[in-house]
Each structure stands twice: as C-alpha cells, then as structure tokens.
Amino acid sequence: AQKVTQAQTEISVVEKEDVTLDCVYETRDTTYYLFWYKQPPSGELVFLIRRNSFDEQNEISGRYSWNFQKSTSSFNFTITASQVVDSAVYFCALMLTSGTYKYIFGTGTRLKVLA
Amino acid sequence: DSGVTQTPKHLITATGQRVTLRCSPRSGDLSVYWYQQSLDQGLQFLIQYYNGEERAKGNILERFSAQQFPDLHSELNLSSLELGDSALYFCASSPPSGETQYFGPGTRLLVL
Numbered sequence: 001a002q003k004v005t006q007a008q009t010e011i012s013v014v015e016k017e018d019v020t021l022d023c024v025y026e027t028r029d030t031t032y033y034l035f036w037y038k039q040p041p042s043g044e045l046v047f048l049i050r051r052n053s054f055d056e057q058n059e060i061s062g063r064y065s066w067n068f069q070k071s072t073s074s075f076n077f078t079i080t081a082s083q084v085v086d087s088a089v090y091f092c093a094l095m096l097t098s099g100t101y102k103y104i105f106g107t108g109t110r111l112k113v114l115a
Numbered sequence: 116d117s118g119v120t121q122t123p124k125h126l127i128t129a130t131g132q133r134v135t136l137r138c139s140p141r142s143g144d145l146s147v148y149w150y151q152q153s154l155d156q157g158l159q160f161l162i163q164y165y166n167g168e169e170r171a172k173g174n175i176l177e178r179f180s181a182q183q184f185p186d187l188h189s190e191l192n193l194s195s196l197e198l199g200d201s202a203l204y205f206c207a208s209s210p211p212s213g214e215t216q217y218f219g220p221g222t223r224l225l226v227l
C-alpha cells in the first residue's frame with residue numbers, strides 16, 4: 001500500500017527556534033517523487049521542493065532544509081531560526097509514476113511560530 | 116503573484132448543477148495540474164495536462180472532466196454536483212522540466 005504519514009498534527013514553536021516536520025512514506029516502487037508544499041493562513045498553496053527517489057542528497061534553501069533517507073522512508077523538513085511568516089500548514093506528498101499514476105498527500109502539519 | 120490565474124474566485128451553486136472552472140498557466144508553462152482540497156478528503160490530485168494532452172489522472176470522479184486548450188489554458192468541468200464536491204480547487208502550472216509548480220489562488224466552490 002502507498003501512504004504518506006505526517007504524524008505531527010500541530011507544532012508550536014517560539015520564533016528563532018529550529019523545527020523539523022516529519023514525513024514518512026510507504027511504497028514498494030523504486031521510482032517515485034517526494035514533495036513538500038506550504039499553505040499559509042491566507043490559503044494559497046506554495047510548492048517548496050520536489051525530490052526524486054534516486055537523489056538522496058540533502059537540500060538546503062536558505063533557512064529550509066530537507067533530509068531524504070530511503071533507509072527509513074522519510075523525507076523530513078527542517079526550518080532553521082523559524083519566523084512568524086513560517087506559520088502555515090505543510091504538506092508532504094508522494095508521487096508514483098510506474099503503472100498507475102498516483103499522487104498521495106499527507107494530512108499536513110500545522111506549524112505555529114509564536115513571536 | 117504566481118502568474119497562474121483562476122476564475123472564478125468563488126462559486127455558489129446547487130446540487131445537480133454543472134460548473135466550469137478556468138485556469139490560465141504562467142507564460143511558457145506547458146503543464147497544468149488540478150487539485151481538490153476539502154475538509155473530508157484533504158488535498159487530492161485530480162488530473163494533469165501537458166501541452167494539450169492528458170498526462171496523468173488521479174482521484175478524479177467520472178462526473179468531472181478537464182481539458183487543456185491550444186492556448187494552454189485549462190478548464191475543469193464538474194457536473195451533477197453533490198454537497199461533497201464543495202471544496203477549494205487549485206490549479207498549478209509547471210515548466211517543461213517539472214521541477215517546480217506554481218499555484219493559482221484557487222476557486223472556492225460551495226454546493227448547496
């Protein structure tokens with residue numbers, strides 16, 4: 001079965017703290033893509049990253065970093081020195097392209113960054 | 116502003132009706148994606164078009180259909196609407212590399 005689990009429903013941190021959002025996925029496919037999206041309180045969706053299953057290099061973009069570990073089927077997202085503007089719901093997703101196309105979203109983690 | 120436009124922003128209609136949602140991608144983007152976000156189902160991928168052709172199909176109901184026109188804008192048609200179709204419908208576009216997606220502001224559909 002294919003599945004994406006974001007076990008943290010809601011996280012609250014104080015500004016400038018680092019925070020990691022967990023994403024665990026399940027698939028038997030060897031080729032797949034992983035994604036993170038951000039949905040601020042205003043409601044729009046923002047694409048953050050796409051990673052394919054053959055690229056296990058960690059990614060850093062400013063204060064954002066992603067840790068992809070195939071061994072634990074995880075694709076975790078860390079925000080360093082969090083800011084109030086990081087407050088949002090963050091979604092992890094898994095895309096499978098072999099055979100039947102599937103695009104599976106996690107249920108999201110609501111991050112609240114307090115000033 | 117992502118450069119992706121969606122119309123209308125809001126839509127209120129009755130059960131059994133049919134509506135059309137429209138999406139214009141960013142200039143140069145060939146792919147258009149449709150997503151549905153509802154309280155019950157969460158975020159779901161519906162369908163993707165690439166340069167006028169259907170590329171991938173997700174959890175799209177048979178009552179729903181989509182197309183991408185030669186000018187690359189896309190329309191999502193929802194028919195025989197049910198209460199459960201009330202949701203936010205997002206469109207996104209991506210360049211040929213597919214490395215990123217740009218989302219429109221969404222269309223909020225309320226079926227009464």
